Amino acid sequence: MKRLLFFALLLLSIPGWACDVCGCSGTNFYLGVLPQFQKHFVGFRYRTQRYDTFMSRHHIDQADSRESFQAIDLWVRFYPLRRVQVLAIAPYQFHQQTQGNVVRRLQGLGDATVLVNYKLIDRSRIRDSAHVVKHALLVGGGAKLATGAHRYSETDLSDVANPNFQPGTGATDLVLNGIYTLRVNRWGMNVDANARITGTNAEGYHFGNRVNGSLIGFYVKQWGATAVMPSVGLYAEYARKDHKYGVLIQETGGYLAAATLGLDAYRGNWVVGVNAQLPVQQRISDGLVQAHSRLAIHLSRMF
Amino acid sequence: MNAIQHIRQRSFGWFLALSLVVSLVACTEQSDPGALVIDPKTNGELTLEFDNVVGGTNLALGKATYKNSFGEAFTVDAFNYFVSNVVLKKADGTTYNVPNSYYLVRESLASSQLVKLTDIPQGDYTGVSFVLGVDSTKSASPVTERIGALDPGTYGQAVDMYWSWNSGYIFVRLEGTSTAVPADRNGYYELHTGGFGGMTGKTVNNLRVVSLTTPTPATVRTRIAPTIHLLVDAGKVMDGSTKISLTSLYKDRTFNGIHSPEAAAKLGLPDNQQGMFMVDHVHNDPK
Numbered sequence: 001m002k003r004l005l006f007f008a009l010l011l012l013s014i015p016g017w018a019c020d021v022c023g024c025s026g027t028n029f030y031l032g033v034l035p036q037f038q039k040h041f042v043g044f045r046y047r048t049q050r051y052d053t054f055m056s057r058h059h060i061d062q063a064d065s066r067e068s069f070q071a072i073d074l075w076v077r078f079y080p081l082r083r084v085q086v087l088a089i090a091p092y093q094f095h096q097q098t099q100g101n102v103v104r105r106l107q108g109l110g111d112a113t114v115l116v117n118y119k120l121i122d123r124s125r126i127r128d129s130a131h132v133v134k135h136a137l138l139v140g141g142g143a144k145l146a147t148g149a150h151r152y153s154e155t156d157l158s159d160v161a162n163p164n165f166q167p168g169t170g171a172t173d174l175v176l177n178g179i180y181t182l183r184v185n186r187w188g189m190n191v192d193a194n195a196r197i198t199g200t201n202a203e204g205y206h207f208g209n210r211v212n213g214s215l216i217g218f219y220v221k222q223w224g225a226t227a228v229m230p231s232v233g234l235y236a237e238y239a240r241k242d243h244k245y246g247v248l249i250q251e252t253g254g255y256l257a258a259a260t261l262g263l264d265a266y267r268g269n270w271v272v273g274v275n276a277q278l279p280v281q282q283r284i285s286d287g288l289v290q291a292h293s294r295l296a297i298h299l300s301r302m303f
Numbered sequence: 304m305n306a307i308q309h310i311r312q313r314s315f316g317w318f319l320a321l322s323l324v325v326s327l328v329a330c331t332e333q334s335d336p337g338a339l340v341i342d343p344k345t346n347g348e349l350t351l352e353f354d355n356v357v358g359g360t361n362l363a364l365g366k367a368t369y370k371n372s373f374g375e376a377f378t379v380d381a382f383n384y385f386v387s388n389v390v391l392k393k394a395d396g397t398t399y400n401v402p403n404s405y406y407l408v409r410e411s412l413a414s415s416q417l418v419k420l421t422d423i424p425q426g427d428y429t430g431v432s433f434v435l436g437v438d439s440t441k442s443a444s445p446v447t448e449r450i451g452a453l454d455p456g457t458y459g460q461a462v463d464m465y466w467s468w469n470s471g472y473i474f475v476r477l478e479g480t481s482t483a484v485p486a487d488r489n490g491y492y493e494l495h496t497g498g499f500g501g502m503t504g505k506t507v508n509n510l511r512v513v514s515l516t517t518p519t520p521a522t523v524r525t526r527i528a529p530t531i532h533l534l535v536d537a538g539k540v541m542d543g544s545t546k547i548s549l550t551s552l553y554k555d556r557t558f559n560g561i562h563s564p565e566a567a568a569k570l571g572l573p574d575n576q577q578g579m580f581m582v583d584h585v586h587n588d589p590k
């Protein structure tokens with residue numbers, strides 16, 4: 001089973017002139033079902049997220065806005081040692097905010113993440129893709145680096161003066177994660193959890209700590225060198241509120257729970273896949289931000 | 304690996320897991336205690352945000368049509384008012400008078416709706432009061448002392464908010480179109496309120512004090528610059544304790560709007576306008 005889903009999620013939103021309403025913000029991070037083969041790979045992923053920000057619910061005089069966040073990720077995985085897996089992801093972000101007729105755009109390199117995972121459990125008996133029994137547990141951690149730009153002007157109106165709208169958070173975060181995969185013949189399940197202990201950036205801004213996790217079931221159907229893998233599951237994320245210079249920012253943080261649907265196809269050393277998250281329950285930024293469905297498409301090559 | 308090392312490693316793991324759970328799930332989210340310490344030596348900032356509305360909707364100048372309690376449709380083409388003598392009240396009952404505080408809020412000028420008070424002693428403020436209008440002493444002072452928001456000169460900020468030496472400033476100016484106003488008055492209503500008591504001749508005193516409490520304290524600190532977000536309901540001008548019908552007001556063909564202290568008082572405008580204000584919420588945002 002070869003597959004990787006690796007979400008760097010951005011939950012964001014927008015400010016008005018009196019209060020900075022923000023989404024969960026910062027690069028959120030999601031590890032889906034990982035291919036358990038002892039193989040290196042390199043791939044690209046395109047992902048998109050959209051939000052509605054309801055400033056008017058709070059500030060009757062302020063316009064609502066819509067935000068769109070797109071990114072192209074370059075991701076790499078390799079095994080320097082048999083039980084040690086290194087994952088790296090570098091995003092390039094495209095952000096857009098629409099407020100009435102005003103459209104503001106921003107793009108740039110985002111925050112890269114580097115993770116080192118250790119295979120605590122790795123047992124498998126594989127004959128072919130229809131006769132597989134295996135389970136694997138990986139635990140590890142790493143860092144979300146401050147490679148993305150994080151600067152904006154509070155006075156320049158063409159800027160979106162919100163820490164959340166920046167390509168990077170400006171801070172280095174500690175990342176902890178665990179992934180468990182169980183596969184019995186054509187059926188499998190994947191559980192993962194991911195936590196980020198956030199740092200404080202040079203402007204004294206501290207994005208809230210955050211966790212996310214998912215539970216996904218999948219099925220593998222194979223024809224010769226080609227295989228497809230549909231999957232369905234649940235995803236949830238939770239972020240604490242942000243602080244600036246130790247001062248709590250009320251309209252930040254929150255949670256989102258989503259149903260996930262995925263379809264991956266394998267042929268030779270190539271993997272192509274699409275994955276969607278459909279929100280079922282959410283409360284982001286004290287309810288001022290509403291997340292829409294998220295979509296990701298990826299293409300990877302194994303070595 | 305010996306047993307002790309093993310236990311150490313395990314307890315470290317548990318410690319990590321536990322601190323993670325605590326840092327993520329602890330349910331009250333607060334500012335750091337250090338950021339909440341009151342520094343009596345440094346003053347802070349507090350902003351009053353005057354958010355003009357009609358009923359539950361945002362006020363849109365000239366565009367939207369509203370209805371008063373008589374079902375008469377009207378637009379708002381101008382909505383301006385003076386706020387002065389701001390007093391902030393702390394939770395412990397002590398007050399702080401903001402010196403020389405005179406502001407002219409205009410719906411047409413977004414920047415005028417954010418009144419930033421600087422040099423405010425740090426503390427927890429739970430109340431704010433102000434005079435709706437320009438107090439008698441200031442109104443009667445030499446024109447050279449009335450500058451900025453109070454400048455009634457041709458190019459002054461208060462040019463359209465001033466009647467005369469004796470009648471003084473227009474404290475609240477509301478006007479717009481209405482189908483209830485006959486065509487011979489251009490279908491345009493004008494409700495102008497002023498009157499500080501008069502200089503050379505006595506007029507009625509239409510000054511009112513607005514006193515409000517905040518639902519949560521505004522915590523002025525070195526790093527916290529709160530905003531007290533007020534909603535100001537222009538609809539209350541016609542629909543306060545006195546209900547005003549534009550049809551009956553404009554039925555006399557010689558009537559051309561409210562343009563004097565006595566007329567405003569007789570119609571009950573000062574009391575109606577005193578009730579326009581409410582504090583909706585407080586932001587204790589970092590500076």
Ligand SMILES: [Cu+2]
Pocket residue numbers: 018019058059532584586
């Ligand atoms: Cu507000």
